[in-house]
Amino acid sequence: MEWVLKLEAKSGWGEVETIEVGRLERRVVGLTAEEVGLTLSEGKGLLGELARLVLQTQMEEFATCARVCRDCMKLRRRRDNRTRKIQTLFGTITVDAPRISVCPCQNDWGFVDVSLxxxxxxxPDRCTPALRRLQAELSARHSYREAARLLSTLLPCDPMSHATMRNRTHRVAADLERKPITQPGPEPVIDPAAEIVVLIDGAHIRAAHGYQSRHLDVTVGKIEVSGKPPRRFALAPRGAESPMATLRQALRDQGWQPGRAVTVLSDGEAALPGLVRAAVGEPTTCILDWWHISMRVQHIEQALRGIYALDPRHRAGLEMVEWRIGRLRHLIWNGYHEEAHDELFGMRHMASEVAYVNGDTFRPAVARLLWNCDDLRRYLANNTGSLIDYGERYRSKRPISTSRAEGCVDEIANARMAKKQRMSWSPQGAHRVAVVRAAVLDGRLRPEANGLLAA
Ligand SMILES: [Zn+2]
Structure with a gap:
């Protein structure tokens, strides 16, 4: 059996031309499983040929129309017949790209022949935006080499080097940072009183040789406002042209304007809320993440259990542990932070006595408990200003935990840039991949996010 694929091209002025795209043949007797339907290579071949014919005829018409002077409607002179190679999703295609002389009605330079x-x-960069976008998206999800391989496996585009993938990704990142992103469709109505919450966290990735330190910081997070989908952001402070501008852009996307209050939830690392404060240019409300406190309380609980487990006669004491831990959690949760400090001292005291009465076998377990108590005490003391009445905030259904920002760390930094991936990064390279990855995960790289990549 034989199939003939034909393309009917109808120009803007009604001219119809039929062009053969390709032929397919299959035997009927002795057909093998491999010959059933269209194979990947045939599909890629046909798609590549179809794309070539469409682009070439489209560019012919475009070049013809571009000759008409918009002012005097006369046909401008075709100066020469150059060609240009254009990289597309479906291969590199050579098209006519004639230069056109500027119309005499526009030429203020007299006899000089100016062309365009x-x-x-x-x-301008001989590449379609769709290709660039896909290259960036794949590169944000996989290593540059793997992304290049995937692209040429599935599409009839030419094999690309990892350097090309990297350069295109960097270009898309630069576009993302330069251009204000307008959301498609009508702007959602945001309650001007709605709280803008920035959940922020950090990750470390391996730095490439020659960048002073062995690790690079990547800051990631989410900005949440009720009534809008969350907006992710990611940046490598050392690689960003202006980390504050990147953050400010993300805040603006979520409806922030100068003068509007911002709440920052973080794990207590002072630099992160500081970055938000610098970006908005005024004081922000900082809240210490509940999850990180809760984890430390849990460590104390485990240490206490460890002590009681050493001697079965102390089983009854476990109830006491439950009670004391419950009380400690309750105190911190409801904003009684000084009482929580006292409770921690009480636990410390009790543990020291246990070690004193029971001797050496208890010493390591007690030391562990003491260390965990001191760790929580230090943590709370260092972040006194960011402790709140968590219970009250929780009951009013406002976020108290950065667990969603932790998710961001996994999605953005760990999945693509983690140390175990054996990749090392330049500050700028890390920043740009992080920016693109955040945009990909938000769906901001789709063509509907209009105007984004129009060169
Ligand atoms: Zn003219």
Whole structure:
């Protein structure tokens, strides 16, 4: 059996041309499983040929129309017949890209022949935005080499080097940072009184040789406002042109304007809320993440259990542990932070006595408990200003934990840049991949996020 694929091209002025795209043949007798339907290579071949014919005829018409002077409606002179190679999703395609002389009605330079190239203006870097976007998206999800391999496996585009993938990703990141992103469709109505919450966290990735330190910081997070989907952001402070501008842009997308209050939830590392404060240019409300406190309380609980487990006669004491831990949690949760300090001292005292009465076998377990109590005490003392009445905030259904920002660390930094991936990063490279990855996860890289990548 034989199939003939034909393309009917109808120009803007009604001219119809039929062009053969390709042929397929299959035997009927002795058909093998491999020959059933369209194979990947045939599909890629046909798609590549179809894309070539469409683009070439489209560019012919475009070049013809571009010759008409918009002022006097006369046909401008075709100066020469150059060609230009354009990289597309479906292969590198050579198209006519004639240069056109500037119309005499526009030429203020007298006898000098000035020319212009409409196609060069349309695609200055010889690459379609769709290809660039896909290259960036794949590169944000996989290593550059793997992304290049995936692309040429599935599409009839030419094999690309990892350097090309990297450069295109960097270009898309630069576009993302430069251009204000407008959301498609009508702007959602945001309650001007709604709280803007920034959940922020950090990750460390391996730095490439020659960048002073062995590790690079990547800051990631989410900005939540009720009534809008959360907006992720990611940046490498050392690689960003202006970390504050990147953050401010993300805040603006979520409806922030100068003068509007911002609440920052973080794990207590002072630099992170400081970055938000610098970006908004005024004081912010800082809240210490509940999850990190809760984890430390849990460590104390485990240490206490460890002590009682050493001697079965102390089983009854376990109830006491439950009670004391419950009380400690309750005190911190409801904002009785001084009482929580006293409770911690009480536990410390009790543990020291246990060690004193029972001797050496208890010493390591007690030391562990003491260390965990001191750790929580230090943690609370260092963040006194960011402790709140968590219970009250929780009951009013406002976020108290950065667990969603932790999710961001996994999604953005760990999945693509983690140390175990054996990749090392330059500050700028890390920043740009992080920016693109956050945009990909938010769906901000889709063509509907209009105007985003129009060169
Ligand atoms: Zn003219």
């Amino acid at each position: 190239s409409p196609l060069a203006d349309l695609l």
